[in-house]
Amino acid sequence: MDAIILLTLTGLGLAALYFLVASGLSLVFGLADVLNFAHGLFLGVGAYATWWAAGNLPGAGPDGLGFVVAVAFGVAAGTLMAVLVELVLIRPLYSRTIEQVLVTVGLSLAGVALLQATWGADARPFPRPEWTRQVTPILGAQVPNGGLLLIVAATLVLGAILAFLRWTRYGLIIRAGVENREMVTALGIDVRKAFTLVFAIGGAAAALAGALGSVYFGTVSPQQGGSLLIFAFIVVVIGGMGSVVGSAYAAVAVGLLQQFVNYYGTSGLGDICVVALLAVVLLLRPQGIAGKVATA
């Protein structure tokens, strides 16, 4: 019984990580039609900026309030990076989907290589507060605190994004833009401002995922973003492009499936089941759980 509770909670922790990466990807794709391969780079930037801040930034540190400052710095760095990428690299190629993908591919290759050149290819130990190394007993299961932190953070982010989308003017524009971008433009609203905003949200969520994911794993490495990104893509396709709620459901499904099958079957089988789930969803419901039909 406690094995099931433990697997459920660690699976939800994994789902939280996927959701943090996938929510931004899904919004960016739904609104701007950009498949953002550089999203893993935002994650890496967030993780390394947090790592750097914890050691070097005055006021920040590996523990207590200092850690909050370090994570805030990491999130700010990821957001800034995302906004810069949108303004400098994506915007000039507006509505040329393939070129945008190519640029983000180039950026992900060059960016990860740059991280590697600056801090080395090997994983580095991540400074984390003492309490995240410990476990909390829940119904008899010893659950690692890092995973719980991820679940709480992802729930907060989900709530914040939904509230933003539902109750603010820009949220309304984004929702309308995902539905029908041409119509929004025709009504005289500059959708491109919303693009930058969506990139900023996505960058912030990915950077948070980078920082908290590094707390969870205990290390930070340049390749971290790339491997997460592929599962985030799967989550986005299963959840439906442009739907944050769909991404959340899909992330939970993928995270739990992966964790349970990896535990009860052989290791690695869970990852394959996830792709099988993707194939089934595509065959039965190509538009995903809750999304618009994904077309070019």
Add this chain to the structure above:
Amino acid sequence: MTEVKSPETAAPPAAVPSELTEEPGRWHRVRPYLPLVALVVALILPYSTLHLPGIFEGALNSPGTLQLLAVCLVFGGLAAGYDLLFGRTGMLSFGHALYFAAGVYGTDILITHAGLPLWQAAPLAIVGGTILAGLIGAVALRTVGIAFAMVTLAFAQVGAILVARDFGGLTGGEEGLPLDVSGVPAGLVGVANTVNLYWLALAYLVVVVFVVHRVSGSPTGRVLAGLRDDERRIGVLGLDPYRFKLVAFTLAGGLAAAGGVVYCLIVGGASPHITSSELTLSLLVMVVLGGPGTRWGPVLGGILYMYLDHRLVSVGSSGAVDALPGFLSRPLSQPLFVLGTVFILAVYFFPGGLAGLASRVALLRDSLRLGSRRQS
């Protein structure tokens, strides 16, 4: 400015100005034979003992250089096969590494574990890779555009996981699987026989280029080009886009699997990095750098990319780069940083890639010449 022009090409007065007519210069007459010249150079290269310091480490016919060249040729062929999807049909697949890896690991496993001789293992691996491409294409092609890219990426990831987790001890996991050479003909084994592997790689490249050209010149190829430009129109004309795309996808997968067989022999085994999505991304970079949808662009792009990928490592650790300040020398020692940056610049400033570069330069030259003529 006075014109420097030979009298025989000077246009007579009151005729069409020469810059508006086709000017069949010497270059244009030579151009169709250039690939032939390149082939001849590639054929005589292993007999040359020329040293090209700075370009290659040893003499041209030294085994190290020949192996590097063979790898470059294989990737030239791979890029040409990938271009059949990306440049000529407009399908953005992120899973092409899977079929290449199927060829590499298929050959390796069939020879090393099943003990088959090469002449049986190679066709089996190629057929297996082709069938795999057909099956995955049948599912993935239910989506279009960006979703298709993501789905192919996900399937390729399964391949990477299968190889890395080493089910049943077949793939050797992280360490890779060295090829058991007892099943391979003696002429393809050993450092002294690297030249034969070079011939094999060259033959593969020629075959791929031939197949891609035949396909794109055929009626099917025109349908594929139509799919790239306007898929709905092809549907309206009564042709089934799904079937044509599946044909292209399967064919490209088969060509990649064949490349995998050759690569397996050249490298003498399989290592898990060839299953990574990074390999597919670099195929994409090769094609875009070379010029998608052009005849020789992808081949050139593939050869050049692999060459730079190998050589930039040694350039990056050379004294000239080390002498630069740290914030410059460290990024420059990462080949992927340099290639990625060049790639981004190419997307912005040279959309036609290397193949488009010549015509762009010619355009620039002509407009400059036109301007100077107006002034004179």
